[in-house]
Amino acid sequence: MSISNLEIESQIIIRDIPIQIVRKPIKNLHVGVYPPHGHVRVAAPLHLTEDNIRLAVISRLSWIKKQRANFEAQPRQSKREMVSGESHYVFGERYRLEVIERRGRHEMALIPPKTLQLFVNPGTSPQNRALVLTEWYRAQLRARIPDLLDHWQPIIGQDVAEWGxxxxxxKWGSCNISQHRIWVNLELAKKPVECLEYVVVHELVHFLERHHNQRFKAYMDQYLPNWRECRDILNREPLGEL
Known part of the structure; x- marks a missing residue:
């Protein structure tokens, strides 16, 4: 068990399902099931006992099992070997990887219409090839996020002090409300760009409303009417290896 920032974290197991419990200064209990493999997390008020939490989880057990089954049924990319002919996704589009060995700097290039070239030194391991691709994905997000923030910050009326x-x-995104900091998941470089925009807006709206309640949903409806479609896309898109 660990205590940090008025949060108490622990774990229980119910019907062979591990349940992460995070007690925090909130009013209502919330149960969430998260990708990629149906991780179950319970956010609970500090005053609730473990028995109270256990009963609440059991009452939602059929829903939890359904959500976990949906995640397990999602298509997943096979483990990447980083060789020519593999498919990789860039902002929702599928590209064929072409590995080119030559002396010099490791780099990536998008070649129309659907080729993703990876330039590496001869003998570069699959792990190091994957690192080159990972950093390239990171650069793609870094190039797009500032424009999204410039567009949405004045609309929502909230500024980001720091992002990463x-x-x-x-999670697809997270935020620190008190410090106005947001984080986005690196995997969003593989998803449709509308999903990246949805996550940015989602985290900015949390500066207005901490919880996923009706007020939060009303803000999302106001600023991004198609947000539910983007959320559903993230839930059904192929999941990559993290």
Whole structure:
């Protein structure tokens, strides 16, 4: 168990399903099931006992199992070997990888219509080839996010003090409300660009409303009427190896 920023974290197991519990200063209990493999997380008020939480989870068990089954049924990209002929996604579009060995700087290039070239030194390992692609994905997001922030910050009336990109196993985005900091999942470089915009707007709206309640949804409806479509796309798009 760990305590940080008034949050108490622990884990229980119900019907062979691990349940992450995060107690925090909130009013209502929330149960979430997250990609890619149906991780179950419960955000609970500090005063609730473990028995209270256990009963709440059991009452939602059929819903939890359904959500986990949906995630397991999603198509997934096979483990990448980083060889020519593989398919890789860039902002929702499928590209064929072409690996070119030559002396010099490691780099990536998009060649119309649907080729993704990877230039590496002879003998470069699959792991290092993957690192080149990962950093290229990161650069693609870094090139797009500033324009999205410039567009949406004045509309929503909230400014971001700092933003970043990182790999996340259970969330497409996250934010620190008090510090006005947001993070986006590196995997969004593979998803349709509308999904990146949705995540940016989602996190900015959290500066107005912390919880996923009706007020939050009303803001999303106001600013991005198609947000539910983007959310559903993220839930059904092929998931990459993290």
């Amino acid at each position: 990109i990182k790999k996340m196993k259970t």
